[in-house]
Amino acid sequence: MKRIYLFLVFCCSFQTYIVVSETTVNKSYDSKREIELNGDFFVDKSSLLIKPIQVFIINEQFIDVVFNDTLGIINISIMYYETGTNVYQNSVNIIVGQHLLIDITSFDPGEYTIKFINSQKKYLSCNYML
Numbered sequence: 001m002k003r004i005y006l007f008l009v010f011c012c013s014f015q016t017y018i019v020v021s022e023t024t025v026n027k028s029y030d031s032k033r034e035i036e037l038n039g040d041f042f043v044d045k046s047s048l049l050i051k052p053i054q055v056f057i058i059n060e061q062f063i064d065v066v067f068n069d070t071l072g073i074i075n076i077s078i079m080y081y082e083t084g085t086n087v088y089q090n091s092v093n094i095i096v097g098q099h100l101l102i103d104i105t106s107f108d109p110g111e112y113t114i115k116f117i118n119s120q121k122k123y124l125s126c127n128y129m130l
Contacts, residue, residue, distance in 0.1 A: 031059045035114070039124040053116055053124055057104075060130065063114070065100040074116050076100070081111035081127060104130060 035055045052069040065076070071094040078088035087107060092100060107130055115125040 031057075032064075033057050035126045035128050037116070037124040037126045039116075040122050055114060055126060057128060057130075061103070061105050063102040063104055065102070067094045067098045067100075068096065070094065070096050071118060073119055075118075077115050077117075078102070078104075079113045079115070080108070081113050087112070 033056065035057060037051070037053060037055060050068050052067070052071060054066040054068065056064040056066070058064050063078075067074075074092055074094050076088070076090045076092065077086055079086050088102060090100075092098075109130055111127055111129050113125055113127050115123055117123045
């Protein structure tokens with residue numbers, strides 16, 4: 001009987017820890033939203049359920065780019081949609097699990113296009129409002 005009681009106490013305290021951790025993490029990303037990408041980027045058939053690149057807008061201040069696959073060199077550009085003016089450009093050699101955090105606090109309000117192009121000229125892109 002003591003063993004069952006100790007087991008239940010252990011489980012309850014473990015669940016409380018996880019819930020507190022989840023709450024803390026979620027509060028720091030209250031305004032985190034994912035932007036859907038479109039395009040003809042090559043995706044390995046073994047990882048069809050995993051997006052090779054995910055883009056999140058955090059607190060309207062940062063773009064968090066998550067790379068879920070080793071993609072090699074990727075050219076990243078952000079353009080102001082109305083004029084096509086390039087406001088950000090970078091070339092990165094991507095490995096699995098890498099994040100790229102882009103500060104967008106200096107961007108003017110409006111619509112932007114983010115484009116990711118690999119060495120085979122395949123791309124993923126999305127539009128977002130700031």
